[in-house]
Amino acid sequence: xFELGLQAIYSGVLTGGYYALVxxxxxxxxxxxxxxxxxxxxxxxxxxxxxxxAEVHLAISPIAAIPLSLxxxxxVAVLVYVLLSHITRDRELNSLILTYGxxxxxxxxxxxxxxxxxxxxxxxxxxxGAVLGDTLYSSRSEVIFFLVSLVLVAGLWFWxxxxxxxxxxxxxxxxxxxxxxxxxxxxxxxVLSFLVAGxxxxxxxxxxxxxxxxxxxxxHALTIKAFIITVLAGMGSIPGVLLGAMLIGITEALTISxxxxxLQDLAGMVLFLAVLLLRPQGLFGFGTRRG
Amino acid sequence: MIAAMRGxxxxxxxxxxxxxxxxxxxxxxxxxxxxxxxxAQVGNGMHEGIxxxxxxxxxxxxxxxxxxxxxxxxxxxxxxxxxxxxxxxERVVALSGGYGSNIIGxxxxxxxxxxxxxxxxxxxxPELSQRGLEYFFRINNTEGYSKAVTGLIDDMGVKKVSIVYxxxxxxxxxxxxxxxxLSDAGIxxxxxxxxxxxxxxxxxxxxxxxxxxxDLILMSGYENDYIGILRAGNVLKPDIKAIVGVWSLAxxxxxxxxxxxxxxxxxxxxxxxxAEFATPEAKLFAETYEKLYGKAPDYxxxxxxxxxxLLLQAVLRAENDGTLGKGGLADELRKTDEETxxxxxxxxxxxxxxxxxxxxGQHQGNKVVLVWPAKAATGKMVFPATPWSK
Numbered sequence: 001x002f003e004l005g006l007q008a009i010y011s012g013v014l015t016g017g018y019y020a021l022v023x024x025x026x027x028x029x030x031x032x033x034x035x036x037x038x039x040x041x042x043x044x045x046x047x048x049x050x051x052x053x054a055e056v057h058l059a060i061s062p063i064a065a066i067p068l069s070l071x072x073x074x075x076v077a078v079l080v081y082v083l084l085s086h087i088t089r090d091r092e093l094n095s096l097i098l099t100y101g102x103x104x105x106x107x108x109x110x111x112x113x114x115x116x117x118x119x120x121x122x123x124x125x126x127x128x129g130a131v132l133g134d135t136l137y138s139s140r141s142e143v144i145f146f147l148v149s150l151v152l153v154a155g156l157w158f159w160x161x162x163x164x165x166x167x168x169x170x171x172x173x174x175x176x177x178x179x180x181x182x183x184x185x186x187x188x189x190x191v192l193s194f195l196v197a198g199x200x201x202x203x204x205x206x207x208x209x210x211x212x213x214x215x216x217x218x219x220h221a222l223t224i225k226a227f228i229i230t231v232l233a234g235m236g237s238i239p240g241v242l243l244g245a246m247l248i249g250i251t252e253a254l255t256i257s258x259x260x261x262x263l264q265d266l267a268g269m270v271l272f273l274a275v276l277l278l279r280p281q282g283l284f285g286f287g288t289r290r291g
Numbered sequence: 292m293i294a295a296m297r298g299x300x301x302x303x304x305x306x307x308x309x310x311x312x313x314x315x316x317x318x319x320x321x322x323x324x325x326x327x328x329x330x331a332q333v334g335n336g337m338h339e340g341i342x343x344x345x346x347x348x349x350x351x352x353x354x355x356x357x358x359x360x361x362x363x364x365x366x367x368x369x370x371x372x373x374x375x376x377x378x379x380x381e382r383v384v385a386l387s388g389g390y391g392s393n394i395i396g397x398x399x400x401x402x403x404x405x406x407x408x409x410x411x412x413x414x415x416x417p418e419l420s421q422r423g424l425e426y427f428f429r430i431n432n433t434e435g436y437s438k439a440v441t442g443l444i445d446d447m448g449v450k451k452v453s454i455v456y457x458x459x460x461x462x463x464x465x466x467x468x469x470x471x472x473l474s475d476a477g478i479x480x481x482x483x484x485x486x487x488x489x490x491x492x493x494x495x496x497x498x499x500x501x502x503x504x505x506d507l508i509l510m511s512g513y514e515n516d517y518i519g520i521l522r523a524g525n526v527l528k529p530d531i532k533a534i535v536g537v538w539s540l541a542x543x544x545x546x547x548x549x550x551x552x553x554x555x556x557x558x559x560x561x562x563x564x565x566a567e568f569a570t571p572e573a574k575l576f577a578e579t580y581e582k583l584y585g586k587a588p589d590y591x592x593x594x595x596x597x598x599x600x601l602l603l604q605a606v607l608r609a610e611n612d613g614t615l616g617k618g619g620l621a622d623e624l625r626k627t628d629e630e631t632x633x634x635x636x637x638x639x640x641x642x643x644x645x646x647x648x649x650x651x652g653q654h655q656g657n658k659v660v661l662v663w664p665a666k667a668a669t670g671k672m673v674f675p676a677t678p679w680s681k
Contacts, residue, residue: 004501011493108327116331117544118514124551129526137493137526213515217329217366256494261485262458 003135004257010136012253016246017146018211021204022222023229024149024156025197027241030230032173032193034092038099039080040201041222042106047073047205048214049110052119062121062210070202076106077198081191103219111216118213126210145207149242152203156196157238169193228272234282244283247271317355318606320345320599321362321383321407323374323398325390328366332514333539333591334390337413340588340595341387343580348603355607364394371398379405384606385620387599392416392460399427408620410602412594416464420643426621428642430598430633433461435647436537437468439559440509443651443663444473447674449506449532451479453499455520456511457487465537466511481505487516492523500529510536514545521552525679532675533557541652541659542589553654555676557662560652561593561633563669564659573632597631 026040037043047069054065080102087094126141160166171179172189180186208214208222229248233240248268255267275283322341325334338361345359360383364371371394378386379402386402389395390413402409403424410428417433444452452473456466466482473480481503485495499508508531510520517536524534533555539545540558543566566587568574576596580588588596605624609615614623628637635646651663653672660670 004497007497008494011491011497015491111327111331116327116335118332118518120518120549122548127522127525127552129528137497139522139526213518215332215515216327217331253491253494256485257498261455261483261495261498264490265486 005254007136008253008257009250010132010138012250013246014138014142014146014249015253016242016249017149018142018204018207018245019225019229019249020153020242020245021145021149021200021207023226023233023241023245024152024238025200025204026223026226027230027233027235027238028156028200029193029197031235031238032169033084033190034173035084035095036092036099036227037080037197038096038223038227039103039106039219040099040197040226041224042103042110042219043073043077043080043198043201044204044208044222045110045214045216045219046076046106047202048209049114049119049205051206051209052114052121052214055121055123061123062126062206066202066206069205070199073202073205074195074198077194077201078191081194085187085190103223107216107219110219114216116216118215119209120213121210123210139211141207141211145203145211148203148207152200153238153242156200159196160238165189165192228268232272232275232282234284237282237284240282240284247283317610318357318384318603319381320357320359320603320606321375321378321381321386322359322388323362323364323371323378323386324388324413325366325394326361326363330366330390330394333413334363334366336589336591337388337390337595339580339584340592340597341599343576343583343588343592344387344596344599344603346583347575347579348600352607355610357603357606361388364389364398366391366394368394368397371395372401374398375401375405375407375409379407383407384615385410385602387411387595387602389413392419392464395419399424402426406618408602408605408624410598410624412598415461420641424642426642428598428602428621428624428638430601430631430636430644431594431647431649432643432645433464433468434645435649436465436559437472439649439651439663440465440469440535440537441472441476443535443557443672444478444507444509445476446663447507447533447672449478451503451505452481452507452509453503453505454480454482454509454511455495455499456482456484457513457516458484459487462487462511462513462537466509469509469511485512485516487513490519492516492519493527496520496523496527496529500527505529505531507531507533507535510534510540512536514539517545517556518549518552521549521556521678524677525552528679531677534677535651538590541654543587543659544589546654546657546659550654550657552678554678555653555655555673555680556678557651557653557672559590559649560659560661561590561650563652563661567669576632593632597633597636601627601629601631601636 029037050069050072051062051065054060130138130140130143168184168189172186229245233244251267252264324338345357362374364374375398385408387410389411392414395414399409403426408426412431415433454466456462470480535557541560543564568577609619609623637646650667652659653662662672
């Protein structure tokens, strides 16, 4: 029983790292622009498909395909931003509709280009076991991308809190007009947010491609998972995304091990609803000040 | 006079062309399949087989031509019903297609209301053929898969089996049928359901490894489930003698794409790989399939082809007998008794095919070897063996 629980927690932590990678980009755009990019999961999936094409047609490893995926995903992320920037009324609601539609378009484009077949890396190195102390089991891909997620969370947090551009992003999110008066160009800042979200989506896509299987309808499920984690963490809290993602991962793994495998997603959703009821601002978010 | 003759010639030419046009599209066959959405992969695979059957029919029957009208149901039951209603309004002669028991159920009921024959191989749930629908036909079923899986496990002589199954309808039905048969045979069985998709299977396989200690793991799921479970097995290395799956596993695609991962894994398969097409019909099917799609046919293509071929043959018979427009197609289809690419097909009063029996294949190197039943075997099973013990 102890061994089962320990492995469940370990698997949950590693899965949490992967979930955090998927959610970070969405959380960044949500935190800076108050826009929920419902095409974010499709961007993650696009990065995975570019890695697949690079592996099959150029015979390069998924890791070496990161620059190529980054270029493609960044271009699409900027395109999403350009379309969003044309919304002048009811931005929060209309951006939801627009990005949802873009998600459908991207899904069908991926279906046309890569067909509906299941894909995953053929490089077996990523799937080999990485055993810790003869009791904790994982694949190499999981360990690598868990470490990558830690580095990216720390890097993103540092960028947002310590760099001028990061502060500009926070300033625009906090008060767009005041930021403009202080010499910040909101458009440049927002494009930058989308580009960074594209970078995060790229790493998430490579983690997905090396660790799991992909098919075109998967993007929508990734967006839902990212949205749940973003809300659970609390708006604008980057370290909260990692902790919230781990909480979801551990809850799901413990549910599989001790309750029922079928209830895995339900357990995550119950946790999400409980947090929404008890702490609407999220686990690590701040309450809205009124006055 | 010359002008009148010219006019007559033009009129006659137009009439001949018009008649030729009508003749060229004598029948419109309707189909709804999930070409997009979560079932897009299987939907497209089946559609390829249906298209091959239509192409071959048109090649063999110059007098009667068939046009295929397919609507994408987007993996949604509601859209499948709408697709059937639209195809009925467009006066299709019958319907071939559908994937997923939850989609086929309402779609075939809509077809029955429109008095349209509906033939499928995309849903194996027992309840589908127990509804008393006069116009519903199916060439495969859970029983046929269950017989093959339990027959193989029985031959292996294992004592403890863990079944891990996707909680979708067809996979659950199969898992329960196999569990009952194995339990009745005195084998100790434990079952664990999981949510399909792209989950991390390590906690599940770890539970099987630490709590169940089985001799064999049976997976009832789909491609991405198998890949996830086998990868989890490869990391956790449970001490088992064999790992068995059902559909979508002992295929050329899995052997090519995930060769290391699937070594010594068993799955249902009508044909070995590389495929050996023995009969002239099977050879023609494989040639046409490869010409159209540039790849070897898989099991989905075979099922789509067989159901459509049987349907079109019945349409032709009913047309020749003059009963097609008078509701005679269902009666004609019920007379079917034929050896096909998937074995014998003979429909009972519910439109089911009790003759259906699958075979079991095992991935061995770059091949899928048929290992059960003995009369169909193309090689010996490698037992005990798993991908991680090789």
